[in-house]
Amino acid sequence: MQQITQQPSVTRHTRSGKINIRSGNRVSLVLRATLWTLGALTVLAFFFFDYTGFRPLQAIPETLYNLKAMFLEPKLSHFGWGEAAMQVAITLGLGALATVFGAAFAFFLALGAAENLSVPWLSKSIRIVVAFVRAVPTVLWVLIFAIAAGLGSEAAVLGMLFHSVAYLVKAFSEAFEEVDPKILEALRSTGAGWWQTVVHGVLPSTFTYLLSWTFLRFEINFSVAVAMGAAAGAGGIGFELFMASGFYFDLREVGVITYMILAIAIVLEVLSTRLKSRVYSAS
């Protein structure tokens, strides 16, 4: 007769002797310790601030006044609406350029980086390089390219492109690795070559993911392009924002530009949601 016997060697127990059902005991301990330490440091930091020149009674109403001027009385004074639209278009263009080229490069690199489609040495090397590129912020890449191309839109696009490629390679290659190995097995068993397997097995299975990652990156690139217009002289609405705030101190114009950027961001968000729901409902 068989009998279910207990296996004390397999089960793990908590300190109180109960059977533990979580495996990551040490991980959660480290996590908790980290959170407590960070919390303590935050509280401590308040005692070391330099409070000279800090007059809250005066600062609060002045900030409120500035916010009111910015957001409740927006007004363009240094350029017209046509010019503003043009500048927004330039910023969108910068973002689109970096995204489209980035996605194209990333597609091929991601094929090399995906473990199920590539060889270990290639996949590892691409991953390492890409992780390094991604760890350096976009702004820094723009400044690095500015050495060669000079500050301006070229350096901005190159820098954004660089970071976009690295970002999308990670996203794309993870999507590729999710492809059902059974699909690849079937295609290989028919005698299909590598490219045929990729185009007819991997691509149809991941296309919607690639599209939504690319769009997400476009949203990011748009906001980076705004910042680059201000910081790296890439032109576009970001540069106007920089002029309005740092040069003319025109809060009302800053308000208009902020609203415009906000509007574009909302439009992009709506578009991407639409795109996603359409693509997914078709699948």
Add this chain to the structure above:
Amino acid sequence: MSLLEVNGLTKSYQPGNPILKDVSFSVEAGEFIAVIGPSGAGKSTMLRCLNRMVDIGEGQVLFDGRDVGAQNKKGLRDVRKNIGMVFQHYNLVPRLTVIENVLHGRFGYKSTLQGVLGRFTEEEKRKAFDLLGKLGIAEHAYKRCDQLSGGQQQRVGICRALIQDPKIILCDEPIASLDPNSSRIIMDHLKTISIEFGITCIVNLHQVDVAKDYANRIIGLRKGEVVFDGPSPLLSQRFTDEIYGMKTAVEMRELITV
């Protein structure tokens, strides 16, 4: 010369733990062979060694006079295009249509560019529809595969194998995910294929009775060893018990009543 010859095939995934031990048999053209054996006996592994979907360890697989293990990339593609494969989980690309999935079976005959661009001749397309018609799913040709029932998907899988014009079809538990009725339809189709087109079939099966009903010959695997190889009528209860490592009926009864 036999169509397929397996000599002393010994395969292990981890060193020192052979999954297949010195497996030898040969297959004549037109045979319908069932491979039976308990879970983990190595049926799937053996089948995948035949077209080198997994690396052949020691031993030799000769297909149509060619040493499968010794082929380079191009030679291997050439071997594979002559061997159709049918899977338990159909292994179709779910987001593509039925007809697209069937035509995937032609990639072995195409140059890289032709294949990538999906250039299929009218002849190939006509053949694909013919096959779909033969298996009774022509009306679903433009549907996406994930909208089909399991039995229908398996028929798509068979069409994909058939359009390869294969000399042999390997089926890895083609009916394990299907209800009895669909199972019968699929097995009938496989039988028809083997008789009508003269294509050799090797089918991994879990159901001994199905194996006896359809196959001319049965190979029994147990723990990676061939313990039975002969015409299906000769597979007696005693051999079945040995393959599945079961006690005889009397011993079983004793065990239960204890």
